[in-house]
Amino acid sequence: MTEKDYNESVLLYADNVYRFIVKNLRHTEDAEDIVQSAFEKLWIHKDNVEPLKAKSYLFTVAYHLLIDHTRKANRITLQESFENDTQTAYQENKALKKVLHDALATLNETQRSLVLLKDYEGYSYEEIGEITKLTTDQVRVYLHRARLKLRSYLISPQQVL
Amino acid sequence: MQNISLHNYQDFLLRYIDGELDLRETEDLLAFVALHPEAQEELELLQSTKLDIETITCPSKALLYKNIFPVIVEPTTIVYPNKQKLFKKEKEKAPVVLLKWWAVAAAAVFLFMMVRYGMLDQKAGSTVSKNSISKNKNAKESPIAVVKNNVPTNNSTTNNPDANTVSMAAAKVEIRQNGISKNTLEYRTVQNIEPTTIPTASTVTARETIQNIPSYNGDIIDVKPTVIAEITVPSMPENDETTETIETIDTEAASSNRSVMVGAFEIDKDKFRGLFRKANALFKNKENNKNEK
Numbered sequence: 237m238t239e240k241d242y243n244e245s246v247l248l249y250a251d252n253v254y255r256f257i258v259k260n261l262r263h264t265e266d267a268e269d270i271v272q273s274a275f276e277k278l279w280i281h282k283d284n285v286e287p288l289k290a291k292s293y294l295f296t297v298a299y300h301l302l303i304d305h306t307r308k309a310n311r312i313t314l315q316e317s318f319e320n321d322t323q324t325a326y327q328e329n330k331a332l333k334k335v336l337h338d339a340l341a342t343l344n345e346t347q348r349s350l351v352l353l354k355d356y357e358g359y360s361y362e363e364i365g366e367i368t369k370l371t372t373d374q375v376r377v378y379l380h381r382a383r384l385k386l387r388s389y390l391i392s393p394q395q396v397l
Numbered sequence: 398m399q400n401i402s403l404h405n406y407q408d409f410l411l412r413y414i415d416g417e418l419d420l421r422e423t424e425d426l427l428a429f430v431a432l433h434p435e436a437q438e439e440l441e442l443l444q445s446t447k448l449d450i451e452t453i454t455c456p457s458k459a460l461l462y463k464n465i466f467p468v469i470v471e472p473t474t475i476v477y478p479n480k481q482k483l484f485k486k487e488k489e490k491a492p493v494v495l496l497k498w499w500a501v502a503a504a505a506v507f508l509f510m511m512v513r514y515g516m517l518d519q520k521a522g523s524t525v526s527k528n529s530i531s532k533n534k535n536a537k538e539s540p541i542a543v544v545k546n547n548v549p550t551n552n553s554t555t556n557n558p559d560a561n562t563v564s565m566a567a568a569k570v571e572i573r574q575n576g577i578s579k580n581t582l583e584y585r586t587v588q589n590i591e592p593t594t595i596p597t598a599s600t601v602t603a604r605e606t607i608q609n610i611p612s613y614n615g616d617i618i619d620v621k622p623t624v625i626a627e628i629t630v631p632s633m634p635e636n637d638e639t640t641e642t643i644e645t646i647d648t649e650a651a652s653s654n655r656s657v658m659v660g661a662f663e664i665d666k667d668k669f670r671g672l673f674r675k676a677n678a679l680f681k682n683k684e685n686n687k688n689e690k
Contacts, residue, residue: 239463246461254455268457275461332445340448354415355448361417380411386446 241287242279249291250275253298256352260302262341270305274298295357296367299349306345332390339389347382350375401429406436414443498683505676512669 237245253274258267274297278285285293340348346368353359353367361375368375401409409426412418418426430436455461477483 243462246458250455250458250461251453254458255451255453258453264456268455271455272457272461279463333449336446336448339446351448356450358416361415376412376415376417379415380408383411383414383443383446387442390442390445 237282237285237287237290239282241290242282245278245287245290245294246275249294252291252357253294255356256295256349257298257302259337259340259352259356260345260348261305266305266309270298270301273301291357292359292363292367295353295359296369299353299367302349303345335390336386339386342389343382343385346370347378347385350379351382351386354379401425403433403436406430406433407439410436410440410443413440414447498680502676502680505673508669509673512664512666 250271254267254271257270258264261267261270274294277297278290278294281293340351343351349368350364353364359367361372361379364370364375364379365372370378399405406426406429409418409422409429413423413426430440
């Protein structure tokens with residue numbers, strides 16, 4: 237891809253990648269760092285990336301950076317903060333969508349990523365498999381498990397937690 | 398193709414939520430859901446787990462572009478407080494007066510008239526001011542020697558073909574003639590008078606002549622420089638005291654005779670004449686050209 241293709245990818249996909257990451261991490265600054273790292277990697281390897289594959293390349297890189305980041309981070313702290321948020325949200329009887337977003341945080345990184353890639357980006361099982369380095373069947377199974385978990389949270393959040 | 402039943406409809410519902418069913422499977426599932434209320438309820442719950450698309454803008458998106466959309470840093474405006482003191486006003490220059498041809502012509506005419514009057518005055522031989530000539534200065538500078546001894550005119554001597562001559566080229570003698578009494582001769586200086594051969598007894602050397610000059614009475618009178626190449630003494634008896642004439646002629650005097658004193662400056666008349674002639678010719682040519690046009 238050329239420089240023009242790269243800049244066009246920035247224009248088209250930067251927000252999508254950022255949304256994908258920030259919904260996973262729920263931390264804007266870390267999300268920005270990951271997005272910048274993903275696009276930097278795209279710039280470095282732009283000669284080996286076709287323009288049509290730029291989006292999936294970006295999500296693939298961003299996903300693996302996300303996994304690395306969450307593994308290094310203090311997950312206990314994140315979980316505690318999430319619990320407080322969900323309890324508060326539930327008690328205040330917030331809107332269902334707000335609760336759903338809180339429920340999304342109860343998923344593991346893989347499940348959450350699969351849901352986000354599916355709902356936000358509209359990727360197929362096969363494409364998600366390419367990004368996450370999973371088979372199509374694995375994507376389908378993991379994604380269905382995530383949906384059922386979200387559904388259970390929506391019915392009774394306390395049972396899920 | 399697998400048929401939809403109460404045992405597997407949840408899997409169909411999940412694939413339907415994910416948009417992974419083809420058209421025929423979708424129609425079969427919707428038909429099944431329509432027949433089974435619990436499946437309808439389950440479908441609504443699963444649909445609620447689907448995330449609505451929301452727009453989130455990456456804050457650092459501008460930094461991701463390469464080589465375009467440069468980050469523009471607005472310069473900080475700093476205003477110098479004493480700016481008014483730094484302004485300068487240029488001094489007015491003196492107006493330039495362009496010389497026109499008639500001004501040049503007027504100047505030329507003026508100079509011509511000055512020179513002309515100066516020449517007339519010199520020819521008159523009696524109007525040179527005393528200030529222009531001082532005693533000692535003229536004694537040193539003027540190389541002209543004129544000795545006149547009670548001779549009414551020079552013509553009487555120069556026209557005489559028999560007159561004896563003595564070369565006095567080397568002699569530098571200046572004698573000022575008294576304008577009031579022409580018979581009085583004024584002796585100023587005598588330098589390097591070397592008389593040459595005297596062909597006849599009637600020839601008188603300059604030194605002898607000078608010795609016969611009456612004493613200087615102190616008056617300064619203007620003298621017109623006279624160039625005489627010879628000292629002539631007419632062949633007369635030695636006892637004749639009244640008709641002795643000595644005139645000194647110098648070649649340098651001839652050139653000085655062409656010069657004109659304008660104020661304190663000595664100017665060659667011939668050069669002036671040439672300049673004025675050229676100026677006149679130019680003006681005439683211009684006038685002719687204008688008349689022709």
